[in-house]
Amino acid sequence: MEQDGNVSKIFKAELTDAEFSKLSQFIMSEYGIKMPPEKKIMLQSRLQKRLKTLGMDNFKDYIEYLFSPHGMSEEVIHMMDVVSTNKTDFFRESVHFDFMLSTALPKLCEKYPHGNLNIWSAGCSSGEEPYTIAITMCEFKETHPTSNYEIFATDISTQMLETAYSGIYKEERIADIPFVLKKKYFLKSKNKEEKKVRVKSDLRSKIKYDRINLLELRPVRDPKYHIVFCRNVLIYFDRPTQLQILTALCSNILPGGYLFLGHSESISGFDLPIKTQIPTVFLKQ
Numbered sequence: 001m002e003q004d005g006n007v008s009k010i011f012k013a014e015l016t017d018a019e020f021s022k023l024s025q026f027i028m029s030e031y032g033i034k035m036p037p038e039k040k041i042m043l044q045s046r047l048q049k050r051l052k053t054l055g056m057d058n059f060k061d062y063i064e065y066l067f068s069p070h071g072m073s074e075e076v077i078h079m080m081d082v083v084s085t086n087k088t089d090f091f092r093e094s095v096h097f098d099f100m101l102s103t104a105l106p107k108l109c110e111k112y113p114h115g116n117l118n119i120w121s122a123g124c125s126s127g128e129e130p131y132t133i134a135i136t137m138c139e140f141k142e143t144h145p146t147s148n149y150e151i152f153a154t155d156i157s158t159q160m161l162e163t164a165y166s167g168i169y170k171e172e173r174i175a176d177i178p179f180v181l182k183k184k185y186f187l188k189s190k191n192k193e194e195k196k197v198r199v200k201s202d203l204r205s206k207i208k209y210d211r212i213n214l215l216e217l218r219p220v221r222d223p224k225y226h227i228v229f230c231r232n233v234l235i236y237f238d239r240p241t242q243l244q245i246l247t248a249l250c251s252n253i254l255p256g257g258y259l260f261l262g263h264s265e266s267i268s269g270f271d272l273p274i275k276t277q278i279p280t281v282f283l284k285q
């Protein structure tokens with residue numbers, strides 16, 4: 001404790017209830033992410049990393065900086081990087097990718113025989129979801145060679161988008177992927193000690209990335225997506241915000257297209273132009 005006095009001071013910085021309330025209201029109103037009082041310790045410990053980076057030792061200074069014009073343009077992005085929860089996996093909720101291969105893609109190719117399939121991974125985190133979609137599309141192309149596709153992957157976190165863009169992961173992240181798929185779609189790092197893999201470049205080149213705050217989405221007139229994934233993101237929002245985002249997402253989906261939500265997300269009670277196909281998978285009318 002004695003020898004690193006500054007560091008321990010920084011780690012001991014505590015959020016008062018009033019400071020927590022100011023931050024949580026801002027996060028809720030600008031990003032829709034629920035911050036109930038039981039999240040105070042979580043928010044405090046995640047933001048301590050930012051204090052450390054900025055060389056600050058208390059939240060009063062941090063909040064003053066955050067709400068200054070410079071903080072609003074520079075710090076908000078970093079704050080949201082640490083505030084958002086980014087848990088993800090390759091082939092997470094694998095039933096979705098089985099449904100894509102067996103049902104959604106054959107039907108879409110019938111309905112849109114000459115088009116490129118446009119797929120959006122909204123809330124893509126560190127990229128495992130869009131790369132799993134790309135792998136599924138490549139597997140589908142083996143039996144449907146004329147089909148083509150493009151993936152648009154978005155997230156609010158620039159840090160996550162950078163990881164996703166690099167396509168570099170620890171080897172353990174792909175441990176559960178079948179060997180044939182690993183061999184086809186990943187390259188091992190030349191430095192064996194690093195134990196890292198990289199998604200092959202032809203797969204990486206199929207994905208375009210952008211930073212999009214789902215709260216800023218508005219309904220569109222001309223839909224262009226055949227499939228939208230927005231999984232395990234809505235859980236962080238309250239019901240009115242969920243409806244606002246779902247309405248905008250649905251307007252982006254072409255008739256006969258599909259929306260995939262996370263396993264604990266539901267549309268029950270919402271009036272939306274989509275129909276359940278299997279749990280958490282919906283067809284646009």
Ligand SMILES: C[S@@+](CC[C@H](N)C(=O)[O-])C[C@H]1O[C@@H](n2cnc3c(N)ncnc32)[C@H](O)[C@@H]1O
Nearest residue numbers: 084086087088123125156157213214231232233
């Ligand atoms: C738990 S991860 C889900 C990742 C992936 N979809 C999956 O199911 O594995 C949630 C992601 O949503 C992103 N997110 C949170 N709030 C957001 C917002 N307002 N706009 C866009 N993305 C947001 C987070 O940064 C995070 O990467």
